Amino acid sequence: MSFGLLLPAGLLALLALSIPLLLHLTRRTEQQATVFAALRWLKASQRPRRQVRFDELPLLVLRLLLLALLALLLARPVLSGLTDARHWVAVTPGIDRAEARAALDPPDAEWRWLASGFPALDQETPARLHSTSSLLRELDATLPDDAALTVLVPRRIDGLDGERPALRRQVDWHIVDTQAAPAQPAPKSPAVLAVRYGQPDEQALPYLRAVATAWRVTPAAAEERQVRVTSGPSSEPLEAQASWLVWLAPGALPPDIRAWIAAGGTALLGVASQAPDLAGGNALWRDARGEVIVRGRAWGDGRVMQLTRELTPATLPELLDPGFPDRLRTLFDPPQPPQSAFAETVAPRPGGLALPSVPQPLQPWLAVLVAMVFVAERWLATSSRRGRSA
Amino acid sequence: MTASSPGLISPAVRARLRDLRLVARRPAVSPGFGAHHSRSRGTGLEFSQYRSYEQGDDPRQIDWKLHARSDRFFVREAERDSPLEAWLLVDATASMTQGDAARPGWTRLDAAKVIAACVIELALRQGDRFGIVTITGNGVATIPAAAGARQRDRCFLHLQRLETAGAWPTPGGLRPIGELIGPGALVLLLSDCFDDAAIELAEKLAAARREVLTLQILTAEERDFPFTGGHRFIDPETGEELLADGAAARGDFLERFTGARRALAARLVGQGIRHVEFILDQPPDAPLRRLFGPAPRAGTAQERS
Numbered sequence: 248m249s250f251g252l253l254l255p256a257g258l259l260a261l262l263a264l265s266i267p268l269l270l271h272l273t274r275r276t277e278q279q280a281t282v283f284a285a286l287r288w289l290k291a292s293q294r295p296r297r298q299v300r301f302d303e304l305p306l307l308v309l310r311l312l313l314l315a316l317l318a319l320l321l322a323r324p325v326l327s328g329l330t331d332a333r334h335w336v337a338v339t340p341g342i343d344r345a346e347a348r349a350a351l352d353p354p355d356a357e358w359r360w361l362a363s364g365f366p367a368l369d370q371e372t373p374a375r376l377h378s379t380s381s382l383l384r385e386l387d388a389t390l391p392d393d394a395a396l397t398v399l400v401p402r403r404i405d406g407l408d409g410e411r412p413a414l415r416r417q418v419d420w421h422i423v424d425t426q427a428a429p430a431q432p433a434p435k436s437p438a439v440l441a442v443r444y445g446q447p448d449e450q451a452l453p454y455l456r457a458v459a460t461a462w463r464v465t466p467a468a469a470e471e472r473q474v475r476v477t478s479g480p481s482s483e484p485l486e487a488q489a490s491w492l493v494w495l496a497p498g499a500l501p502p503d504i505r506a507w508i509a510a511g512g513t514a515l516l517g518v519a520s521q522a523p524d525l526a527g528g529n530a531l532w533r534d535a536r537g538e539v540i541v542r543g544r545a546w547g548d549g550r551v552m553q554l555t556r557e558l559t560p561a562t563l564p565e566l567l568d569p570g571f572p573d574r575l576r577t578l579f580d581p582p583q584p585p586q587s588a589f590a591e592t593v594a595p596r597p598g599g600l601a602l603p604s605v606p607q608p609l610q611p612w613l614a615v616l617v618a619m620v621f622v623a624e625r626w627l628a629t630s631s632r633r634g635r636s637a
Numbered sequence: 638m639t640a641s642s643p644g645l646i647s648p649a650v651r652a653r654l655r656d657l658r659l660v661a662r663r664p665a666v667s668p669g670f671g672a673h674h675s676r677s678r679g680t681g682l683e684f685s686q687y688r689s690y691e692q693g694d695d696p697r698q699i700d701w702k703l704h705a706r707s708d709r710f711f712v713r714e715a716e717r718d719s720p721l722e723a724w725l726l727v728d729a730t731a732s733m734t735q736g737d738a739a740r741p742g743w744t745r746l747d748a749a750k751v752i753a754a755c756v757i758e759l760a761l762r763q764g765d766r767f768g769i770v771t772i773t774g775n776g777v778a779t780i781p782a783a784a785g786a787r788q789r790d791r792c793f794l795h796l797q798r799l800e801t802a803g804a805w806p807t808p809g810g811l812r813p814i815g816e817l818i819g820p821g822a823l824v825l826l827l828s829d830c831f832d833d834a835a836i837e838l839a840e841k842l843a844a845a846r847r848e849v850l851t852l853q854i855l856t857a858e859e860r861d862f863p864f865t866g867g868h869r870f871i872d873p874e875t876g877e878e879l880l881a882d883g884a885a886a887r888g889d890f891l892e893r894f895t896g897a898r899r900a901l902a903a904r905l906v907g908q909g910i911r912h913v914e915f916i917l918d919q920p921p922d923a924p925l926r927r928l929f930g931p932a933p934r935a936g937t938a939q940e941r942s
Contacts, residue, residue: 279866279867279868279869280868280869280871281864281868281869281870281871282734282735282871282873283735283858283859283870283871283872284732284735284829284831284859284872284873284874285831285859285890285894286870286871286872286875286877286879287831288890288893288894288897289870289879289881289886289890290881290886290889290890290893
């Protein structure tokens with residue numbers, strides 16, 4: 248365990264210690280004026296002795312302490328290399344709490360959910376499943392070096408990414424046969440693509456209808472969603488179950504459409520629409536010469552994309568390409584990489600980067616201490632006894 | 638002692654004044670009847686001599702029994718007891734403002750006022766004439782000598798209104814004092830005696846056959862010098878300032894100041910001036926008791942005989 252400062256220059260604030268010293272010193276050197284008529288018998292040579300003395304020593308000590316703590320606070324002290332040999336048990340959401348407790352019982356263990364923020368096991372089961380691999384790496388990096396880690400995983404584990412997690416510690420990868428059936432992916436309801444146009448004689452509309460026909464005619468794979476396409480003028484409200492939108496009307500997006508996107512909708516805007524800042528968005532589709540056709544970015548819980556040119560064969564030759572319906576479909580429904588695996592195949596392997604352990608910041612504790620010293624200082628400075636002692 | 642004199646004399650002090658008498662060492666010469674020995678002859682209780690009648694003598698003074706025996710007119714003369722003229726010289730220069738930190742609001746001037754009031758009460762009781770001269774930086778204020786309760790009230794009023802100002806005036810400003818105070822008068826100077834001019838005035842009056850008494854009023858701080866730590870000592874009259882450390886300056890100051898007090902007392906005694914010191918933490922009648930007390934010291938008894 249070692250003590251360190253993240254910002255040692257903050258200790259320059261210790262120079263402020265001279266302020267209370269001066270305050271308490273100058274009062275002493277002030278001469279007390281005394282009327283004294285027998286002045287001529289007083290020898291002028293006897294100057295008052297310069298005594299380095301301080302008034303109200305307890306108050307001065309408190310003030311010095313306060314300033315020193317503040318300077319230390321500025322210097323951002325940390326405590327690194329904390330030895331915390333507690334046994335950590337991370338439970339993947341999906342395992343029942345009682346099952347987890349029954350599976351193993353290490354003494355004095357720290358039970359946590361393997362979820363964002365690592366809540367204690369006593370708390371509510373986290374609802375959303377975050378990336379398990381990422382959480383594992385985070386937990387490994389934040390735990391002290393000598394803490395043992397046990398991870399309880401179900402036999403089939405979700406939320407993985409492409410790599411077997413490599414951790415710097417030996418993890419006890421404990422597979423629990425859950426009684427609860429693994430959550431089967433619900434059969435997907437047919438998606439609804441709503442097309443909204445400004446004028447009925449919009450050039451793009453026939454092509455979009457063709458795309459709709461193509462989606463319907465193409466024999467869909469088993470897991471692919473059926474898509475229903477509706478269209479209407481821009482004034483027509485969206486259907487309740489609409490999840491995708493092609494917005495061809497020029498001008499700014501109406502607020503209800505914005506709210507719909509932010510609530511989780513996916514929208515493709517025409518080139519004439521005024522989109523919320525998409526300049527920094529990712530290029531989602533480039534043509535053969537590498538120029539961007541569609542760019543997009545996340546917005547709220549949803550996504551927004553915009554065409555960079557008119558949806559006409561003259562400006563967008565790819566419109567006539569046979570692969571256009573599929574390409575358009577991947578824009579709305581990007582393929583998901585595989586995330587599930589059997590737990591025994593993805594047991595973490597050792598050899599993760601030996602990162603220096605995260606130092607424990609001492610600022611909150613120091614802030615509490617500063618507040619306490621400040622209260623004490625105020626109490627002492629304003630107490631009624633002060634007038635008598637001064 | 639008749640009417641009360643509010644504010645100036647506390648009842649305890651007033652009670653202790655009972656056995657005090659204003660006494661001059663020299664016989665009084667002022668006219669009138671009083672309680673003091675005098676060299677002038679006239680009507681009185683103590684027989685002095687017979688002399689032959691001269692024209693202009695009061696026929697009532699002729700001793701008619703002797704005339705019956707000798708058939709000549711003799712005038713019976715007695716030693717006349719004459720009143721004393723008491724003068725109070727009150728120094729009210731700025732240095733009299735000083736008091737002790739231990740007893741705020743009790744300054745040299747306050748003490749001088751109380752002592753002056755005591756002397757006035759004594760004089761009133763004996764039927765003596767008394768007057769006041771107050772000396773401030775603005776000049777000299779006087780109440781001419783007279784007797785009686787109204788004179789006392791005048792004097793008290795004047796004392797109560799008295800406030801300190803400035804430094805000791807120039808000798809020219811003091812000239813009325815010599816003219817006012819007649820020969821043989823009892824002059825009591827109430828001062829801190831720090832001004833050399835005040836001592837010179839006392840000496841001048843003593844040399845001109847006035848009976849001068851000096852009462853030096855000192856503060857307890859001047860006697861003990863209890864200061865510690867740094868002090869900025871300010872002379873109230875000159876405004877001069879001096880920085881000194883109390884504890885360090887103490888020994889030297891006490892030595893020099895005691896020496897100065899002794900030298901002053903010797904100088905005044907050499908001029909035939911009775912000198913007493915009064916320190917502010919003493920009762921205000923203590924110096925009067927030393928001057929006019931009923932048990933005179935051996936030296937004083939010899940002088941009087």
